[in-house]
Amino acid sequence: MGLEGRIAVITGAARGIGRHIAEHLARAGADVASIDLAPSDDTVAAVTAAGRRGVGIVADVTSPEALAAAAERVRTELGDASILVNNAGLHPRQTLIDDVDYELWQRTMRVNIDSMFLVSKAFLPQLRSGGSGRIINMSSSVANVAPLGGVHYITSKAAVVGLTRGLARELGPDGVTVNAIAPSIVQTPGLAGTGISPEIVDAVLAQQIVQDFTTPDDLVGLVTYLCTHEARLFTGQHFHLDGGIVLGD
Numbered sequence: 443m444g445l446e447g448r449i450a451v452i453t454g455a456a457r458g459i460g461r462h463i464a465e466h467l468a469r470a471g472a473d474v475a476s477i478d479l480a481p482s483d484d485t486v487a488a489v490t491a492a493g494r495r496g497v498g499i500v501a502d503v504t505s506p507e508a509l510a511a512a513a514e515r516v517r518t519e520l521g522d523a524s525i526l527v528n529n530a531g532l533h534p535r536q537t538l539i540d541d542v543d544y545e546l547w548q549r550t551m552r553v554n555i556d557s558m559f560l561v562s563k564a565f566l567p568q569l570r571s572g573g574s575g576r577i578i579n580m581s582s583s584v585a586n587v588a589p590l591g592g593v594h595y596i597t598s599k600a601a602v603v604g605l606t607r608g609l610a611r612e613l614g615p616d617g618v619t620v621n622a623i624a625p626s627i628v629q630t631p632g633l634a635g636t637g638i639s640p641e642i643v644d645a646v647l648a649q650q651i652v653q654d655f656t657t658p659d660d661l662v663g664l665v666t667y668l669c670t671h672e673a674r675l676f677t678g679q680h681f682h683l684d685g686g687i688v689l690g691d
């Protein structure tokens with residue numbers, strides 16, 4: 443999985459899934475920048491411990507100005523990024539449609555889908571420059587399972603699939619692949635804050651053929667592979683890491 447010489451940008455890598463991906467890409471040889479609202483000190487320490495260069499950037503992925511500055515910082519401190527993992531996302535509390543107000547709807551869309559558009563735009567010149575760029579977007583099995591009380595979150599994650607396919611179509615000629623990964627439930631700090639009920643967790647697990655929780659470690663191998671030269675023909679795909687909830691397409 444040689445990613446030596448590659449520079450990866452991961453959003454929301456201060457904790458949770460993003461942090462695991464950062465550590466793993468560093469172990470595979472990449473230098474890593476984390477862009478997160480929270481400081482990424484632990485992530486940078488883990489990247490450094492793996493022998494790679496790490497940069498933690500405190501920035502809001504919904505701010506075009508902050509992202510322009512972040513892209514410039516990555517370029518000057520590490521070099522042109524060739525890997526972008528759009529991972530930052532909001533797990534909104536489980537809320538039924540009658541209580542989903544427009545503010546909650548807009549906030550969910552801003553953080554979960556507008557951000558992926560904005561971060562991709564900010565890093566496109568870098569991703570295109572080497573001719574082998576990779577964009578990996580974090581979707582979710584909720585886009586298929588549609589759990590109760592999640593209309594805003596479900597919609598935002600289904601939109602990630604559209605963004606992935608549209609970008610894949612346009613960027614393929616530049617050698618940039620774009621894929622999405624849809625994990626089932628992963629125990630992270632973000633999930634813990636959703637107030638998700640044990641009944642919902644059980645209902646999701648019940649739909650899995652292999653009934654086990656996904657861990658961040660289950661994700662990292664696929665992310666790393668998608669970044670390799672060997673994976674250059676995988677693009678526009680939505681990979682379901684969900685114990686078989688989705689079979690086939």
Ligand SMILES: NC(=O)c1ccc[n+]([C@@H]2O[C@H](COP(=O)([O-])OP(=O)(O)OC[C@H]3O[C@@H](n4cnc5c(N)ncnc54)[C@H](O)[C@@H]3O)[C@@H](O)[C@H]2O)c1
Nearest residue numbers: 454456458459478479502503529530531582627628630632
């Ligand atoms: N945990 C799950 O069950 C699960 C399942 C499927 C998909 N996902 C997706 O995986 C991704 C990561 O999830 P997680 O569970 O690790 O989440 P998490 O809440 O544990 O971590 C998310 C990180 O994103 C950062 N972040 C949030 N908003 C931001 C913003 N506006 N600007 C910059 N950084 C911001 C947070 O500070 C945090 O460090 C999300 O996109 C989530 O939707 C999670």
